[in-house]
Amino acid sequence: MPTPAYAELTTRLRHLHLLDTLGHLLGWDEQVNLPPDSADLRAAQQSALAQTSHEAGTHPRLGELLTTLEAAAGLEADQITVVKQSRRDYDRATRLPEAFVKEKAVQASRGYHAWAKARAENDFAAFAPVLEKNLGLAKREAGYLGWAGREYDCMIDLHDPGMTAAAITALFDELKAGLVPLVRAITASPVRPRADLLRGFPVEAQRTFLREVTERLGFDYRRGRIDVSLHPFCSGCGSDIRMTTRFNPDEPLDSLFSSIHETGHGLYEQGLPAAHHGTALGMNAGMGVHESQSRLWENQVGRSRGFWRFFEPRFRELFPAQTAGVSADELYLAINAVAPTLIRVDADEVTYNLHIILRFEIEQQLFAGTLAVRDLPAAWNAAARDLLGLVPDSDRTGVLQDVHWSGGAFGYFPSYCLGNMMAAQLWYRALALRPELEADFARGDFSWLLGWLRREVHAAGRRYAMPELVRRVTGEPLSPQPLLRYLRERYGALYLQ
Ligand SMILES: [Zn+2]
Incomplete structure (x- = not known):
């Protein structure tokens, strides 16, 4: 009672x-x-x-x-x-003292503009004082919140309750050890997607296709909508979800996959128990878990053979001229293209995690004081060479590429990669329970997977922190091994035969 x-x-x-x-x-x-x-x-x-x-x-x-x-x-x-x-x-x-909150808000806005200018002018020195100041504010904030001496853990906890830098280091080191050789092998493969595909896709037909896809995946358009914005996002709560996408005739996969990604976020929010909105029982479990939902639908589902068996005929019907003379295998390879790039937001799902590991390692050193802000570009470029095999030709394609630090968002990047790990772990658990999952997809039926996620993940609200939630749903502690297995299986079959 x-x-x-x-x-x-x-x-x-x-x-x-x-x-x-x-x-x-x-x-x-x-x-x-x-x-x-x-x-x-x-x-x-x-x-x-x-x-x-x-x-x-x-x-x-x-x-x-x-x-x-x-x-x-x-x-x-x-x-x-x-x-x-x-x-x-x-x-x-x-x-947090009121004066501090105000100072932080003013600095976030200033920081954003300083970053945008520094990036446009490729001038890291102009951005360095902003970053110094933001680091100082973050450390002070951690102090107010009772995390003195564990400032970076405090930043991580803001985004992923229950996670620590030490736990993430163990996970990322294991992931890196498996991922770097996989990326090298794929990069050396003679298999390449055709570069002449996916050009000139009319926006109206793209809009029709992604609406049909997201509806079929289970997004409830009576409790949400999709519009256009500069950067795709998903906001709102259960009974009113607002997703956005963007269109480019020469990048139809960008709008499609960003829409499927946001649909994953939207399905999670629509699945949180409505009777409990506003309390922890009706609240999402943090950024990493949120990202596991978007990534699962975007990658494990949206890039699967089963998914494309069902949607390919409709895709060809909507884009007859653009897909003429393109075989099913050529199309599937283009959908699963892998090529290391310097820019995180352009990265494919195999190399993406290396971008996150790079940022996590640098953030840790910045908070520990073992890396000075002025030495950041050199450290970034060395890490990019080691991890991605690429060296930025300017800070614009290196340390200045992301907006996050300009607004003081530290400890945010790891969530993306934790989400990828959790997504793969959920995927194999779902497959163990229902081996015919991809055959369901090939018939256009995604309901079993959504129903299972609803019961196991969405219904839990914020009862469990990510590590506990993963253990409960999959029976195993959070691990990078399912993600490595998934990447080796999917991309090995395409590039390493
Ligand atoms: Zn997301």
Whole structure:
């Protein structure tokens, strides 16, 4: 039975959640619809909402309720989960001094513009002071939150609760040992996708195709939509998911696979228990788990033979001239092209993880103080040579390529790779339970996989941190081995026969 204190807590959390959803909606609208001269009003609206939200999230009554409930006997396991998560959020909202929060917000905006300029002018020296300042702010933030001496762990915990730099190092070292030789072997393979494919795909037909694909995968368009923005994203909550994509006639796979990726995020959010939105029971389990859902649909499903057996006839029907004279194998190889590149966001799924390992290793050294900001370009270029076999010809294609550090987002990159590991591990567990999974896909049936994810991952909300969730669903601790197995099986069959 919920006690009055627990009922009041959940009422307050739902209210906070509704304010959050308004913020998501404003943010989505800003990226998709905002008229060019309306940015100032939108910034003021966002700021007013953020203030209201901050007041609700730091309300002393919330603190009293948490203290009462923490001392109460007889709470159920789910209620304890909710109280623990709200304590975490409440402490984070109340422990940072207001002046610090303001300083950080101003610096994030300044940092972004400084980075954009430095990148355009290939001028790392101009960006270095910003990065120094952002590192200092991150360390101070960790101190306020009670993580002094473990600042980088604090950054990781912000994105993936339950993860630490030491745990990630062990996973990434094992992954790297298997991945580097695999990439070398594929790079040396004489097999190459045809370079003349996938040009001149009309945008309207692309739009039709990706709508049919995402609907067939299970995205509920009565509780969500897809629009166009500069960078694809997915926001919103269960009953109103806003996804975006972008179109380029010469890059049809970019819009298709980014849409499938965002659909994976959207399916996860649509699958979180609606009755619990706003509390930990209806909340996603963190960035790594989120990324496992998007990657699973994008890669294990969307790049599979079964998927393309079903969708290829429709693809040819919509793009008859573009696919004339292209065999099924040529098309499939183009979909699974592998080629090391200097740019993370352009990377294929095999080499992508090396980009993340590079950033993780550098972030660790920056936080440990064993790498000075001024030495960063040289360290980056050496790591790119070792891991990718490529040396950036400028900082623009090296250390200045990502936006994350300009806004102070440290400890964020590892989530992408942890998500890839978890996706592969879920995939093999699903295959063990249902060996005919790809035959389902070939018939256009993705319902078993979605149903299983709904029950095993989505329904859990934030009850378990990533390592615990993986163990519960797959029976094994999180490991890079399923990802290595998957990459060797899929890409070995294409490139190394
Ligand atoms: Zn994603």
